[in-house]
Amino acid sequence: MSLGAKLKGLFGGGAGTKSKEIVLSSPLTGRVIPLEEVRDETFALRILGDGVAVCPLGKGELRAPVDGRVEQVFDSHHALTMITADGVELLLHVGIDTVELGGKHFEPRIKEGDAVKAGDVLLNFDTEAIRAAGYDLTTPMVVGNSDEYEMRVIASGDVGAGMPLLKLIRKGRKA
Numbered sequence: 001m002s003l004g005a006k007l008k009g010l011f012g013g014g015a016g017t018k019s020k021e022i023v024l025s026s027p028l029t030g031r032v033i034p035l036e037e038v039r040d041e042t043f044a045l046r047i048l049g050d051g052v053a054v055c056p057l058g059k060g061e062l063r064a065p066v067d068g069r070v071e072q073v074f075d076s077h078h079a080l081t082m083i084t085a086d087g088v089e090l091l092l093h094v095g096i097d098t099v100e101l102g103g104k105h106f107e108p109r110i111k112e113g114d115a116v117k118a119g120d121v122l123l124n125f126d127t128e129a130i131r132a133a134g135y136d137l138t139t140p141m142v143v144g145n146s147d148e149y150e151m152r153v154i155a156s157g158d159v160g161a162g163m164p165l166l167k168l169i170r171k172g173r174k175a
Contacts, residue, residue, distance in 0.1 A: 022086055023154075024065040025118055026165040028139055030056040032156050035140060040096045043140045048091060050146035052153050052166055055138045060125035062094055063161045064116040065141060074099070077106035080122060081144070088168060089144035094125055096136040105129045119162050143168065 026032075033053040038044045043053065068084040078098040082090050094106070105126040110116060130137055143149060149168040159165060 020170060022066065022084065022088055022149075022168040022170075023164050024088075024090075024141065024143075024166040024168065025063075025162045026054055026155065026159040027063050027065045027092055027122070027141055027161065028054045028056045028061070029058050029159065029161045030054040030139070031158055032153070032165065033138055034153070035142075038096070038138055038140055039136060040140075043093070043142065046142075046146075049089075049142045049144040050151055051091075051140055051142035053138050053140040054159065054165075056127055057158065058127075060094075060127040060130075060137075061161065062092060062122045062125070062139070064118050064120045064122055065090065065092075065165070066118050068116060070110050070112055070114045070116060070122070073108050073110065073112055075103065076101065077103045077108050077123060078125075080108075080110075082116065086170075087145070088149075091142040091144055092122065092139065093142070094123070094137065094139045095130060096138055098130065098135050098137075101130070101133065101135070105133075141166070 036044050038053050068082040070082050072081040076099045079093040107124045109121045152167045154167050155165045
């Protein structure tokens with residue numbers, strides 16, 4: 001079941017044009033981590049969908065990986081969902097168990113319903129304070145409707161924010 005179906009009561013889906021290939025950029029500067037290595041079973045077992053994670057290095061700035069619309073900003077400001085014009089449903093989740101911080105050390109730069117362009121700052125967070133509080137900052141980027149796409153991680157090691165990270169090809173079409 002897609003993330004959209006799971007969260008349908010929280011936000012509406014998007015239709016739009018259906019392009020053949022979609023490239024998602026890294027939302028952070030950091031080290032690429034396969035989703036199965038994330039220390040949270042919900043992500044590692046791909047319960048919410050497939051994707052990749054980045055462990056931030058340096059500045060705590062989460063950027064839009066693609067053009068789209070912000071659908072939900074969690075009350076604790078550690079995560080948000082967005083949808084692209086192509087209908088890709090994304091969950092960006094800063095850190096593991098950071099919901100427990102109740103929004104402390106997070107500053108959203110957007111609100112629900114905002115249109116964003118790839119590279120726009122979505123939220124700032126204090127990496128030092130969050131790490132000092134004992135939290136892992138590994139940041140999963142999950143495609144909630146990943147069952148609709150063939151997915152390829154196209155970067156490894158260290159990446160800069162905005163660098164190509166994940167390629168999606170809608171199933172049933174060739175890129």
